[in-house]
Amino acid sequence: MSSSQQLCLFLLSKCRSLKSAKQIHAHVYKNGLDTDPLVAGKLLLLCAVSISDALHYARCLLQQFPNPDAFMYNTLIRGLAESETPSDSLHTFVKMRRQSIVLPDSFSFAFTLKAVANCRSLRAGLQLHGQALCHGLDSHLFVGTTLISMYAECGNVHSARQIFEEMSDPNVVTWNAVVTASFRCGDMEGAEHMFKRMPIRNLTSWNVMLAGYTKAGKLESARQAFSEMPLKDDVSWSTMIVGFAHNGLFDEAFGFFRQLQREGIRPNEVSLTGVLSACAQAGAFEFGKILHGFLQKSGFLQIVSVSNALIDTYSRCGNVAMARLVFQSMLVGRNVVSWTSMIAGLAMHGHGEEAIELFHEMEECGVTPDGITFISLLYACSHAGLVEQGCAYFSKMKIVHGIEPAIEHYGCMVDLYGRAGKLEKAYEFACQMPISPNAIIWRTLLGACSIHGNVELAELVKARLSEMDPNNSGDHVLLSNVYAIAGKWKEVTTTRRSMTEQRMTKTPGWSMIEIDKVMYSFVAGKNPNVVTEVAYHKLTEIMLRLRAEVGYEPQVRSVLHDIEQEEKEDSVSKHSEKLAVAFGIAKLSEGRIIRIVKNLRICADCHTVMKLISKVYQIEITVRDRSRFHLFKDGVCSCRDYW
DNA sequence: TTAGGGTTAG
Numbered sequence: 004m005s006s007s008q009q010l011c012l013f014l015l016s017k018c019r020s021l022k023s024a025k026q027i028h029a030h031v032y033k034n035g036l037d038t039d040p041l042v043a044g045k046l047l048l049l050c051a052v053s054i055s056d057a058l059h060y061a062r063c064l065l066q067q068f069p070n071p072d073a074f075m076y077n078t079l080i081r082g083l084a085e086s087e088t089p090s091d092s093l094h095t096f097v098k099m100r101r102q103s104i105v106l107p108d109s110f111s112f113a114f115t116l117k118a119v120a121n122c123r124s125l126r127a128g129l130q131l132h133g134q135a136l137c138h139g140l141d142s143h144l145f146v147g148t149t150l151i152s153m154y155a156e157c158g159n160v161h162s163a164r165q166i167f168e169e170m171s172d173p174n175v176v177t178w179n180a181v182v183t184a185s186f187r188c189g190d191m192e193g194a195e196h197m198f199k200r201m202p203i204r205n206l207t208s209w210n211v212m213l214a215g216y217t218k219a220g221k222l223e224s225a226r227q228a229f230s231e232m233p234l235k236d237d238v239s240w241s242t243m244i245v246g247f248a249h250n251g252l253f254d255e256a257f258g259f260f261r262q263l264q265r266e267g268i269r270p271n272e273v274s275l276t277g278v279l280s281a282c283a284q285a286g287a288f289e290f291g292k293i294l295h296g297f298l299q300k301s302g303f304l305q306i307v308s309v310s311n312a313l314i315d316t317y318s319r320c321g322n323v324a325m326a327r328l329v330f331q332s333m334l335v336g337r338n339v340v341s342w343t344s345m346i347a348g349l350a351m352h353g354h355g356e357e358a359i360e361l362f363h364e365m366e367e368c369g370v371t372p373d374g375i376t377f378i379s380l381l382y383a384c385s386h387a388g389l390v391e392q393g394c395a396y397f398s399k400m401k402i403v404h405g406i407e408p409a410i411e412h413y414g415c416m417v418d419l420y421g422r423a424g425k426l427e428k429a430y431e432f433a434c435q436m437p438i439s440p441n442a443i444i445w446r447t448l449l450g451a452c453s454i455h456g457n458v459e460l461a462e463l464v465k466a467r468l469s470e471m472d473p474n475n476s477g478d479h480v481l482l483s484n485v486y487a488i489a490g491k492w493k494e495v496t497t498t499r500r501s502m503t504e505q506r507m508t509k510t511p512g513w514s515m516i517e518i519d520k521v522m523y524s525f526v527a528g529k530n531p532n533v534v535t536e537v538a539y540h541k542l543t544e545i546m547l548r549l550r551a552e553v554g555y556e557p558q559v560r561s562v563l564h565d566i567e568q569e570e571k572e573d574s575v576s577k578h579s580e581k582l583a584v585a586f587g588i589a590k591l592s593e594g595r596i597i598r599i600v601k602n603l604r605i606c607a608d609c610h611t612v613m614k615l616i617s618k619v620y621q622i623e624i625t626v627r628d629r630s631r632f633h634l635f636k637d638g639v640c641s642c643r644d645y646w
Numbered sequence: 647t648t649a650g651g652g653t654t655a656g
Contacts, residue, residue, distance in 0.1 A: 012647090045647060052648085077648055113649050148650040179651035210652040217653095241653040273654045280655075311655040344656045375656055 007034045008042060015045045021057040024049055028064075037067075044074050051082030055336070058082050065095075071103065077110040084118035087338075092118035093127055107134070109143045116149040120156035128153045142170070148177045155184030160193075175203050179211050186215030210238050217246025222255070237271045245277035248284070254522075256281035257290070272306045279312035286600030286627055288320035289520045295329075304329075307336045311344050318348030321598045321625035321632060339373055347379035352632045353641045355387020374406050381415035385422055386631055388645060393419040414444050421451025422645075426460055442472040446481070453484045461485040476507040514579035514601045518590045525582040535582065542585035549615050558608040580609050580626060584616060587624075597624045604628045604646070614638050 011034070014027045028037075028046060036042045043064065050061035065071055065079050076099040083092035096115040099105060107115075112135045119128045132150060135141040141150065147170050154163035163184040170177060178201045185194035194215055201208060209232045216225035229235070229243055240263045247256035260278040263270060270278075275298065282291040295313060298304045304313070310333050317326035330337075330345045342365040349358035362380050365372065372380075377400045384393030397416055400406045413436050420429035429448055433440045445468045452461035465482045468475070479502045486494040502509075515524045523534055531539065549555035580601050587597035605613075605628045613624050618638030626633045634641035 041647070048647065074648065081648070108648095110648055117650085145650045150650095152651075174650090176651045181651090183651065205651095207652050212652090214652055236652095238653050243653090245653060271653085276654045306654090308655045313655090315656065338655095340656045342656090347656060373656095379656075 008036060008039065011036055011042045012045060015042070015049055018049055019054070021050070021054055021060060024054060024057060024060070038069060040072055040075070043068055044072070044078065047075055048078045051078050058086055071105070073099075073105050073108050073111065076103070076105065077108070077114055080111060080118065081114040084114050084121060089118040089121035090124075093122065093124075096131075107138065107140075109140050109146050112138075112140055112143075112146045113149045116146070116153045120149075120153040123157055125154075125157035125159060128157050144170075144172070144174065144177070147173075148180050151177065151180045151184055155180075155187045158188065160184055160188035160190060163188075164193075175201070175205050175208065178202075179205075179208050182208070182211050183215070186211070186218065189219070191215070191219055191221070206232075206234055206236055206239075209233075210236075210242060213239060213242040213246070217242060217249070220250055222246065222250055222252065237268060237274065240268060241271060241273035241277060244274045245280070248277045248281040251284060253281035253285040253287075257285075257287075272303055272309050275303055276308050276312040279309070279316045283312075283316040283319040285517075285522055286320050286515060286598055287517050287520075287522060288317075288322060288598055289517055291316045291320055293520070295325075304332075307333070307338055307341065311338075311340045314341065314344045314348060318344070318351065319627065321596070321627060321634070323348050323352045323354070323632075337368075337370070339370055339376060342370055343372070343376045343379050346376065346383065350379055350383030350386060351627075352634070353386060353643070355383045355389055358383035358387075359389075359392065372404060372406075374409055374412070377404075377406065378411050378415060381412060381419065385415060385419040386642075386645070388423055390419055390423050390425065410438055410441055410444070413438065413440070414447055417444055417447045418451070421448050422454065424451075424455050426451060426455060426457050430460060430464070442468055442475070445471070446475075446478060449478060449481045449485075453481050453488070456485060456488045458485055458489050458491065474505065474507060476502060476509050479507060480509055510603065512579050512601065512603045514583040514599050516583040516587050516597065516599055518587070523583070523586060525579040525586070527577045527579045527582070534586065537589050538582040538586040541589040542581055545585055545588065545616060545620075549612065549619060552619055553615050555612070555615055558611060578606060578609050580605060581612060584613065584624060588616075588620065588622070595622075597622060599624065599626045601626060601628045604630050605633065610640065610644070610646075614640055 011027065011031050018024050018027055024046065031037050031042055031046065047061055047064045050057040050064060061079055061082055065075055068075060076095065080092050080095050083089065083095060093115060096111065099107065099111070112131065115131055116128070119131060132141065135146055140146050147166055150166050151163045154166070163181065167173060167177065167181040178197070182194050182197045185197055198208065198212055209228065212228045213225050216228060225243065225246055229239065232239060240259065244256050244259045247259060256278060260274065263274060275294070279291065279294060282294065298309060298313065303309045310329055313329050314326045317329060326345065326348045330341060333341060342361070346358045346361050349361060358380065377396065380396050381393055384396065397408065397412065400412070401408060417429045417433050420432060429451060433444050433448060445464050449461060449464045449468065452464060461482055465478060468478045472478070479498055483495050483498040486498065511526050513524050513526045515522050525535065525538060580599055583599045584597055591597060605626055610633070613626060613633065613635040615638065617624055617635035624635040631642065631646060633646070
């Protein structure tokens, strides 16, 4: 090996950025080494795999190279397989077959199959499997294992298992792949059976079980496996934290995160995104802020997924200004998730116009929106009452971006029309959808009927819902609400009676508030304890002050029963969000923002009370309900009473 | 100089 070759390889081994890779490339060129397969291959590997945002350069390198070898093709295929456009990896494989005399080897198949798995393209997978067969590589251990994963990803567990059973000498990785395949196709018993059959288990085998159980929502089985594991690593911990967060068990996620810290294990970016997601769901703002401090000091904020999770945490904890700050400080690497999170954050806080502006800025920056971006954008239009703009984006999504609307997009459109009071249009839209509407679509429309008090349509929609999901108590409650608004107490009673007869129970409303990093939750009408006593006591005092100072009278139309006025007043006065606010006023120091998270939508009376409290007590209150954020300040709500 | 299985945000 020549000294200049050695120098180039040394420089490449130290290279960490695209800028220095380009400088080294210039040096390589000057020394006539650009056609040297070893040096060019190493440079290509660096750009395709090791350095982020250098894939484009890697493609150019391969294009300019006179006769690329299998290694060079494989390297680009590998890089593209893990990129946001894995289908390009497949195109490179096809190009290699057509334009070169180089034959594909086991590496080519392993990497391309990975790309196929990421594309979920069974057709391409079958073709590739056929080609591997022709080259006698289908029984290769690595190719075989990747084939199992590919079939599982593409939803064909039968082929995955068949390949496994036909393999002469599967190793532990192959076993792990087949267990994962069973979980991925929803066959938990099959996965457990395979796990028991495994001749050797390693740490990953156990982690596969944890992941499988948590994804299937079997948290107790996951907890059991976690306790039985002979060894645990950071992936085991992250899997548990993320698993609990994804299943809405944020207290458990916090608990595991604290335990991880107690055991002196350094959190990784996955456990951090998991715990941030738990903060976002619980509305744990103070805990989120502490995590933010840690992320800044430790450098984790440089990781795009972590920054994205933090944007969502701040948004969903009611502080869109902090979310914006995190978004603005992401100087490099903002991806479609970062933009979408910020758009969604602005939208849920009622900044519809700003969300739309940001969408245009995103397009100008060359970031391609995806289906979820459009869900956020349509949500922004819906909550800001921008019907025409919403319709325009719905068309643009398909025509300009080629994104086929999914059921969620149709749901947004029904919400857009319904929320704005265009109920007939919403109904017509739902009836003419090319996909048959699901219960969520009809429920959205029923919700709109309840906002606008349309009894006739509500009955029609409820009839549809009863065919699809007859035992949903929430739908009965919504219909009963519509009757209550119209003063049809007889119908309210009938609806309630039918709920009782069918033994349906109403989802209890709960609200949470964070005080000194501890989350307190309140449920209306639950047995009193020390905490609720404080809340009730303060609430009585607040109500008296509101009546005396601003002449507050309870609005009782959202109470469902046909009961006496006094009882109705009593019932609304105990709503969980009122208790949480009262507790916040009693416990938080002056000048602090009161942040409430609620599982259901806020009722009209609570909405009025929040406005009045913000004025009389001169405090800011944020309430995150099931639908959006409300910021109460000086007697006004950010939703402009449109929710 | 390249592999295959497990955890990541909207």
